[in-house]
Amino acid sequence: MRLRVDPLPLPELAFADVVLVVDVIRATTTAACFLEAGAEALYLTSSLETARAFKDQDVVLAGEEGGLRPPGFDLGNSPREALEAPVGGRTVVMSTTNGTRAAHLAAKTAKHVLLASLFNAHAAARKALELATEEVAILCAGKEGRVGLDDLYTAGVLAEYLLLMREMSPEDGARIALTLKRAYPDPLEPLSLSAAAQALKGVGLEADVPFCAQVAQSSAVPILSGRVGEALIFKRAGKAS
Known part of the structure; x- marks a missing residue:
């Protein structure tokens, strides 16, 4: 079985099987928290704009623009906020700068799309292996068209755990991610150095970074x-065997 890591969601990419979408700071962490x-x-x-079209329904709007909650939205994109939000039994409509767009790209061709982060890394990896028949791809969202240290590190954590559980053939992108992961024993260090973390610091939300670094x-x-419509529906996957 192949193990693949794509550092950026380039429009020409296609996926044969299972994709783990990673936007660790913060969309895929926040999604798991909801x-x-x-x-x-x-x-x-x-x-x-697509998210706002759901406003007249009984939904919770969550998202970010420049790291902050957009006008008219109920919640931002903070995983700490999401974990405490009163969303039980409700639908959350999410739109973020990078992560949700990467998910839409994966959904064009993949058989299965999962949202992964450090926060749910082991469960996401187990579910990917349960579903995969030929390939597990890890798609990093990056930050505004540039490779993100935080996402590529997270891909390395996922790749390492996948290889512990199953014999796989890692492609070059996966080998790069594994090398990066092994260079940083503490997840908080690469996440804190990333452009995504620096942007959060600029808007006073740096406390989200240590939360996202939990494995x-x-x-x-x-x-x-x-x-x-144009929205992708994600639900909680059943327990991986």
Whole structure:
């Protein structure tokens, strides 16, 4: 079975099997937290305008623009906020700058799309192996078209755990991610050095970074289960065997 890491969501990419989408600071961490808080479903939209179209329904709007909660949204993109949010049994509509767009790219061709982060890394890796028949791809969201240290490090954590569980053939991107992971014993260091973390510091949300650096704290794995209009529907995957 192949193990692949794509450092950026380039439009020409295609995926044969299972994709783990990573936007560790913060979208995929926040998505897992919403499910931990009891959300029934997540609708991921590729733009704020599409998300706002759901406003007249009984949904919670969550997202970010420049790191901050957009006007008219109920919540931002903070995983700390998401974990405590009153979303039990409700649908959360999410739109973020990088992560939700990467998920939409993966959904064009992949058989299965999962949202992964350090927070749910082990559960996401186990679910990917349960579903995969030929390839597990890890797609990094990056930051505004540039490779993100935080996402590539997280891909290395996922890749290392996948290889512990299954004999796989890592492609060059996976080998690069593994090398990066092994260069930083403490996840907080590469995450703190990343451009995403520096941007959060600029808007006073740097406390989200240590939260995102926690490894294997959640069993909640968002998995693509359908669509409604332009939104991708993610629900909590069943327990991996």
